[in-house]
Amino acid sequence: MISYHQHTLANGLRILVHEDSSSPMAAVNVLYDVGARDEEAGRTGFAHLFEHLMFGGSAGVPEFDTVLQRAGGNNNAYTTNDLTNYYDVLPAANLETAFWLEADRMNLLDFSERSLDVQRKVVCEEFKEHYINQPYGDVWHKLRALAYTVHPYRWPTIGLELSHVEEASLDDVRNFFYRFYRPNNAILAVSGGVKTGQVLELAQKWFGGIEQGTPNRRNLPMEPFQRGSRQMTVEADVPVDVLYRAWPMCTRTHADYHATDLLSDTLSAGESGRLHRRLVMENELFSDLEAYVTGSFDQGLFVVEGKFAEGVDRAEAEAALDEELQRMRREPVSEEEVEKARNQSEAYEAFGNVSVLGKAMKLAYYELLGDASLVNEEMEQYRRVTAADIQRVADEVLQPEKCNTLHYLAKQPVLS
Amino acid sequence: MAQLPAPPLMHPITDAHFVHPEKHVLSNGVPLYAIDGAADDILKLEAVFPAGRRYETAPGVSAAAAKLMTEGAPGLNGTAIAETVERYGASLKVRGGFDYTTLQLQGLNRFLDRLLPVVHGIVYEASYPEKECANYVRNNRQKIKIREQKVDYLADTGLREALYGPQHPYGYKMTGELFSSLTRQSLLDHHRRTIAQSQPFLIAAGRITDQVLDFAEAAFGRSVRTHIAATPYAAAQPAASLxxxxxxxxxxxxxxxxxxxxxxxxxxxxxxxxxxxxxxxxxxxxxxxxxxxxxxxxxxxxxxxxxxxxxxxxxxxxxxxxxxxxxxxxxxxxxxxxxxxxxxxxxxxxxxxxxxxxxxxxxxxxxxxxxxxxxxxxxxxxxxxxxxxxxxxxxxxxxxxxxxxxxxxxxxxxxxxxxxxxxxxxxxxxxxxxxxx
CATH class of the missing domain: 3.30.830.10 (Metalloenzyme, LuxS/M16 peptidase-like)
Structure with a gap:
């Protein structure tokens, strides 16, 4: 249970405060309602590049990190397909420093060719480190392109290709800032050794004067109903053959989301999940096998990912996997399996409510999802899921004719 | 663009109030350091045993013995252990390091008594089933092939080999062959010589109740535990070239x-x-x-x-x-x-x-x-x-x-x-x- 106070400034900035008097620290979380899904197809990777630029200096603060570190704080940020999240954690006595820094870069970023040039290079190195120079590094480039045909989820946050990042211009940066980085497109959540009154006063003082922007109405192409399964095979210099199966699933706010999440837990949370137990431990067809949901705001993916055990017949392994999955559609799971999935969700929620940063992040996330109060309803949503619900969503999601299959195979040596 | 107020004053941090953990001693002398203070009824308990690479008799044994500890105990196979732990929303992990092997239990206090037989079982009588050992060897032979494609893995392991030499517990690199040479008996021996009878220290954090202390006593406190020495090994042999x-x-x-x-x-x-x-x-x-x-x-x-x-x-x-x-x-x-x-x-x-x-x-x-x-x-x-x-x-x-x-x-x-x-x-x-x- 996270208690909080809620307020909205005249310029549209939404504020959430959670007091935790046991902590000497404060977490300040600023979430902007923009992610990779808001990019244009020829300019992908931009939301994430922009996140880097937010540390390159603003009108009144040439070096963001330096000031925050001098206040005893640290910070970071991340970009997903749905949102961009910035956070600062610092001694509560220096809370106002975080307000100054965050307000200053929301007010006016310092658009400089130099900062853009350096961050373009850094992001290109990040691209290489995580997506090119790693075995299977581009698997999500492939899988997204297979599973989505029109929705911008068809590219990953890092971008479709290096050239998109390399070609980003200062004009792109300016336009992006004024379109998305306005107070009415942001949520500020503060938690820790702070007082609500003090936070609201500081919010008005620092953010109150920042002009709001034109409301950003999102109008993304929704992915059409998938008719027919799709396959893709990639051969690359990787050591082990890997299988990905991805099915379209509901949005994050859909009533079936929690049941679908527990369906994936039943199949694979931990070692007692069905897939691991039957196909890794008992039949030894896979060396590793898991199921999970992407949890994205718009239509998500239900993914099964497995490494084929050495020397097995791939078709035989896949048939056994399909049988396990189809069984979920035919038969209800046991009450024990549901109870297990519920207890795991409860523990996951409780452990996530310990750190001041975890609490601030959750409040902002749920507010973006629709209402901060969802943060305290999540547990109940999981508790309500029944074995029948899980079977129903399994029947809906795991249809062979809606499956996207990617085989990522080790390239065979060429015989000359 | 708005005119923002003048930058705020910063307050120098002069002190950090570290509340020392409360030290308890179990009946057999094992120390438990308790850190109380969680809003929910949750616990993270760690038992840190001197049982890492420095205490093993063959390369790879300590890490394998740690990882496979949760795969079996008298009356419980690996599936039953995982089933019990996960059923109560808990997690139970054992990881081997260079010096220490750390058992970490995380979960909801109200289910601690249900978890006791599992924790007690693997600490004293982990069974290392033949089949799981073979699985571990096979999967790790595959995993290491993937790791060896990664420059960061090669550099990190290469660094320690260059500092300490390929024979030293801190220096050796695991290979497919070394994984293949692991035997069930070597893991069992390692476990009985270290985890089952050496003196660990415990750290409990979360909401500390009598329930937690009773659990620690029952799981770790009721047998003789002694100090054990590291396995003798040769001095470090750094690489000839820098x-x-x-x-x-x-x-x-x-x-x-x-x-x-x-x-x-x-x-x-x-x-x-x-x-x-x-x-x-x-x-x-x-x-x-x-x-x-x-x-x-x-x-x-x-x-x-x-x-x-x-x-x-x-x-x-x-x-x-x-x-x-x-x-x-x-x-x-x-x-x-x-x-x-x-x-x-x-x-x-x-x-x-x-x-x-x-x-x-x-x-x-x-x-x-x-x-x-x-x-x-x-x-x-x-x-x-x-x-x-x-x-x-x-x-x-x-x-x-x-x-x-x-x-x-x-x-x-x-x-x-x-x-x-x-x-x-x-x-x-x-x-x-x-x-x-």
Whole structure:
């Protein structure tokens, strides 16, 4: 249970405060309602590049990190397909420093060719480190392109290709800032050794004067109903053959989301999940096998990912996997399996409510999802899921004719 | 654009109130350090056993014995153990390290009694079923093939091999062959000689109730436990050359590492060196990051730090850099070390680092779980509980001259190992004997 106070400034900035008097620290979380899904197809990777630029200096603060570190704080940020999240954690006595820094870069970023040039290079190195120079590094480039045909989820946050990042211009940066980085497109959540009154006063003082922007109405192409399964095979210099199966699933706010999440837990949370137990431990067809949901705001993916055990017949392994999955559609799971999935969700929620940063992040996330109060309803949503619900969503999601299959195979040596 | 108010005043951090953990002693003398303070009814319990690589009789045994501990106990196969643990929303993990094997139980207090038979079973009588052992060997032979494709893995393991030698517990690299040579009996022997009867220390964090103390007593406190010695091993045998450049064809990035042995945490220079390391590469605003990432864009991240083990400590610098800028990045690393030797750190930068570190320390004792990590570090480092305060004092009082003296003593190019994995082929051919700077 996270208690909080809620307020909205005249310029549209939404504020959430959670007091935790046991902590000497404060977490300040600023979430902007923009992610990779808001990019244009020829300019992908931009939301994430922009996140880097937010540390390159603003009108009144040439070096963001330096000031925050001098206040005893640290910070970071991340970009997903749905949102961009910035956070600062610092001694509560220096809370106002975080307000100054965050307000200053929301007010006016310092658009400089130099900062853009350096961050373009850094992001290109990040691209290489995580997506090119790693075995299977581009698997999500492939899988997204297979599973989505029109929705911008068809590219990953890092971008479709290096050239998109390399070609980003200062004009792109300016336009992006004024379109998305306005107070009415942001949520500020503060938690820790702070007082609500003090936070609201500081919010008005620092953010109150920042002009709001034109409301950003999102109008993304929704992915059409998938008719027919799709396959893709990639051969690359990787050591082990890997299988990905991805099915379209509901949005994050859909009533079936929690049941679908527990369906994936039943199949694979931990070692007692069905897939691991039957196909890794008992039949030894896979060396590793898991199921999970992407949890994205718009239509998500239900993914099964497995490494084929050495020397097995791939078709035989896949048939056994399909049988396990189809069984979920035919038969209800046991009450024990549901109870297990519920207890795991409860523990996951409780452990996530310990750190001041975890609490601030959750409040902002749920507010973006629709209402901060969802943060305290999540547990109940999981508790309500029944074995029948899980079977129903399994029947809906795991249809062979809606499956996207990617085989990522080790390239065979060429015989000359 | 709005006119924002004048920047706020900053408050220097002068103190970190570290609430010492409450020490309990179980019936058999095993110490338990309790850190109370969670809103929910949750617990994270760690049992830290001297049972890592230094205590094993063959390579890979300690890590395998740790990982497979949860695969069986009398009356419980691996599936039943996983089933019980997961059914109650808990997690139970055992990981093997260089010195210690750590069992970590995380879960809801109300289910502790249900978890007791499992924890007790694996601590005293883990059964290491033949089939799971074979599975472990097969899966790890496959996993290591994947890891060996990664320049960072090759560099990290190569670094320790170069510092300590391929026969040393801190130096050897696991290989497919070494995995194949593991036997069920060797794991069983290791477990019975160490985990089942050595003296661990326990750290409990979360909401500490009598239920928690009773659980610890029942799981770890009711048998004789004694101090055990490490398996004798030969002294470290560092690599003959300080320049190791390993070509890995087709790497768009190369892994860059520098390393040298360094003082233990208990050494009088250590706390000041900790500050010096922070300035060089220990935080986001460090000299290495400012120069090599923020100024030149050669890397996504470059860091320096210290690894402290029971029988050795080393200092390292680590980065993945574009292969085409490998050489200039190396040059800049040496330039930054030289700057610290030649010029005292300015007051403004040192003030920033002082505040940054004090804030970090405040964060490291914020809440029961962060505090537990700090307490584990203190206990593994054989340090006194007032160590946090000692560190705070050093951070507040260390001078630029003291830091420069340390830089001249420890940050020397001559005795630093330089290791590159990846490396463009043309450079490897033309500079086969290492690189002049």
């Amino acid at each position: 320049n190791i450049h390993q070509v890995k064809t087709g790497s768009v990035q190369s892994a860059l590492r520098f390393a040298k042995p360094i003082m233990a945490k208990s050494h009088e220079d250590y706390r000041r060196f900790f500050v010096l390391n922070t300035i060089l590469g220990g935080y986001f605003g460090s000299r290495l990051m400012s120069n090599i990432r923020e100024d030149k864009g050669y890397t996504y991240g470059i860091y320096s730090g210290m690894t402290h083990l029971d029988d050795a400590s080393y200092f390292y610098i680590s980065a993945e850099v574009g292969s085409h800028v490998c050489q200039p990045a190396i040059t800049e690393v040496y330039t930054e070390m030289q700057r610290l030797r030649d010029t005292p750190v300015g007051d403004e930068e040192l003030d920033l680092v002082r505040n940054y570190l004090l804030g970090t320390i405040l964060g490291s004792i914020d809440g029961p779980f962060r505090t537990a990590d700090t307490v584990r570090g203190i206990l593994q480092g054989h340090l006194p509980m007032d160590y946090v305060q000692q560190l705070v004092d050093t951070i507040r009082t260390v001078t630029p001259v003291q830091l420069q003296t340390l830089a001249k003593r420890y940050l020397l190019q001559d005795d630093l190992l330089e290791l590159v994995v990846g490396w463009p082929e043309e450079a490897a051919v033309s500079g086969a004997n290492g690189v002049g700077v």
